[in-house]
Amino acid sequence: MKTINLTLQIWRQKNKDAPGDFETFTLNNISTAMSFLEMLDLLNENLTLQGQEPVAFDHDCREGVCGMCGAMVNGIAHGPEPETTLCQLHMRHFQSGDTLVIEPFRSRAFPIKRDLVIDRSALDRIIQAGGYISVNTGGAPEAGTIPIPAKTAELAMDAAACIGCGACVASCPSGAAMLFTGAKISQLSRLPQGQPERKERALAMVQAMDREGFGNCSNERECEAVCPKAISIRHVARMNREYLLASFFGE
Amino acid sequence: MWFVRFITSSIGKKWIMAVSGLLLLFFLFGHIAGIATLYLGRTALQSYAEQLHSHMFFLNIFRIGLLLLCIIHFSTGLFLFYQNRKTRPIPYRISVRVATQAAGAIPVASGWASLPFAARTMPYTGIVILTFIIIHIFGFSIGPQDIPVAKTVVTLLGNPVYGLLYIFSFTVLAIHMHHGIWSLLQTLGLSHPRYTLFVTRMTTIAPVFFLIVAGGIPLLLICGVEF
Ligand code: HEM
Numbered sequence: 068m069k070t071i072n073l074t075l076q077i078w079r080q081k082n083k084d085a086p087g088d089f090e091t092f093t094l095n096n097i098s099t100a101m102s103f104l105e106m107l108d109l110l111n112e113n114l115t116l117q118g119q120e121p122v123a124f125d126h127d128c129r130e131g132v133c134g135m136c137g138a139m140v141n142g143i144a145h146g147p148e149p150e151t152t153l154c155q156l157h158m159r160h161f162q163s164g165d166t167l168v169i170e171p172f173r174s175r176a177f178p179i180k181r182d183l184v185i186d187r188s189a190l191d192r193i194i195q196a197g198g199y200i201s202v203n204t205g206g207a208p209e210a211g212t213i214p215i216p217a218k219t220a221e222l223a224m225d226a227a228a229c230i231g232c233g234a235c236v237a238s239c240p241s242g243a244a245m246l247f248t249g250a251k252i253s254q255l256s257r258l259p260q261g262q263p264e265r266k267e268r269a270l271a272m273v274q275a276m277d278r279e280g281f282g283n284c285s286n287e288r289e290c291e292a293v294c295p296k297a298i299s300i301r302h303v304a305r306m307n308r309e310y311l312l313a314s315f316f317g318e
Numbered sequence: 319m320w321f322v323r324f325i326t327s328s329i330g331k332k333w334i335m336a337v338s339g340l341l342l343l344f345f346l347f348g349h350i351a352g353i354a355t356l357y358l359g360r361t362a363l364q365s366y367a368e369q370l371h372s373h374m375f376f377l378n379i380f381r382i383g384l385l386l387l388c389i390i391h392f393s394t395g396l397f398l399f400y401q402n403r404k405t406r407p408i409p410y411r412i413s414v415r416v417a418t419q420a421a422g423a424i425p426v427a428s429g430w431a432s433l434p435f436a437a438r439t440m441p442y443t444g445i446v447i448l449t450f451i452i453i454h455i456f457g458f459s460i461g462p463q464d465i466p467v468a469k470t471v472v473t474l475l476g477n478p479v480y481g482l483l484y485i486f487s488f489t490v491l492a493i494h495m496h497h498g499i500w501s502l503l504q505t506l507g508l509s510h511p512r513y514t515l516f517v518t519r520m521t522t523i524a525p526v527f528f529l530i531v532a533g534g535i536p537l538l539l540i541c542g543v544e545f
């Protein structure tokens with residue numbers, strides 16, 4: 068089994084208000100078959116045995132679908148591999164002797180809870196503002212009652228693939244959340260179920276996004292380049308279009 | 319009021335940048351078409367200028383509109399720059415631009431390709447352009463009134479310092495345009511895979527065309543060409 072040794076510089080911060088700083092660790096005998104999070108597990112086991120506080124980091128599924136994990140690794144959200152979440156990044160992509168600088172996703176709208184753990188509830192509040200469709204309860208409707216062309220469903224799914232990890236915000240030079248918000252607006256605007264609330268949704272979600280203090284997109288394309296789900300900025304264009312139409316021609 | 323809510327929103331401010339930028343772009347190409355008459359000879363430029371000045375009323379309305387556009391574009395851009403700076407109070411120790419690599423090597427999801435350098439420097443290229451515009455206006459519009467304007471152009475731009483300053487400013491403007499053209503389409507929501515390649519090419523072709531036509535004038539004058 069191939070192993071590597073790394074120097075890790077990790078951001079440590081006790082809570083939202085405490086000042087933070089980098090702490091340096093050396094970690095040896097890391098199997099290259101490990102994921103990045105397993106490497107952090109190994110670090111934390113060592114720290115626990117030494118009676119030190121383990122590094123806090125978020126995770127859940129560890130298979131790239133939940134969107135809980137994420138950190139900046141040497142300046143790139145979710146590390147250097149394209150279309151990969153941190154949990155799916157494997158240590159074979161690193162060389163023995165490398166130094167890795169590991170920082171939390173930074174944004175004014177994402178307070179740091181501890182070390183690498185951030186509070187992304189700002190994204191939840193954007194979804195709560197309009198990222199849904201309203202369905203009256205009752206008997207479950209027959210599947211396939213509303214015909215949707217397969218191509219349309221696929222295009223909507225491209226946007227729906229967003230896992231809400233926040234890498235787009237973390238990497239945006241303008242600190243914008245437009246890829247995240249755009250993906251949801253775009254997804255629902257493509258589907259028949261999204262039509263009744265289409266204009267309201269665009270207005271409400273953009274308003275919520277602005278309220279959270281995110282920045283204004285400058286179309287630098289960083290977000291789509293780091294997105295683990297390769298969500299295209301075409302969805303941002305679609306959001307812009309939805310918002311313009313809703314503003315100028317809304318009820 | 320809906321319009322106030324719209325233009326104070328993030329997308330509304332971007333819309334202001336896009337629309338004012340587009341109008342400035344239209345002006346620029348109209349202006350260059352007029353100036354290019356110099357290639358036909360000094361008298362052609364002089365008669366174009368006299369033609370223009372025979373409609374002083376409309377010219378002045380046009381000028382006021384242009385000034386307003388510049389002020390709107392500049393101040394909104396400055397405000398966006400200021401707002402965006404505040405979104406990340408603690409900067410990263412290491413920050414790598416991935417779209418830098420994506421421009422050529424890794425195709426990004428949308429298929430867009432442009433110089434990331436141009437996107438990153440928008441506020442700075444903008445300030446250079448503003449400075450240039452002021453110098454330009456003082457040189458020509460508020461320049462000597464008793465000398466024919468075509469003569470002023472030839473004398474001023476034939477001066478190597480002045481001419482090179484113009485060529486430098488045009489280059490900066492071309493870079494600003496390179497990002498601006500596709501950025502404004504994206505902001506206006508005009509994005510479709512069918513036109514991506516065409517628009518991507520235009521973001522380079524249009525600024526280069528501008529650079530050749532506009533930059534050619536001081537370049538030829540410095541080289542001693544008599545128009
Ligand atoms: C007065 C000097 C100028 C300054 C300070 C300036 C500044 C800026 C800034 C900061 C942006 C980026 C906004 C953002 O993406 O956040 C921008 C975009 C743009 N500029 Fe300028 N600019 C100037 C002159 C011009 C001129 C003369 C033109 C036309 C030839 C122009 C056309 C554009 C276009 C088309 C955009 C893209 C708008 C968008 O992002 O959708 N600018 N400018």
Ligand code: FES
Binds near residue numbers: 134155
């Ligand atoms: S832990 Fe679920 S996406 Fe990484």
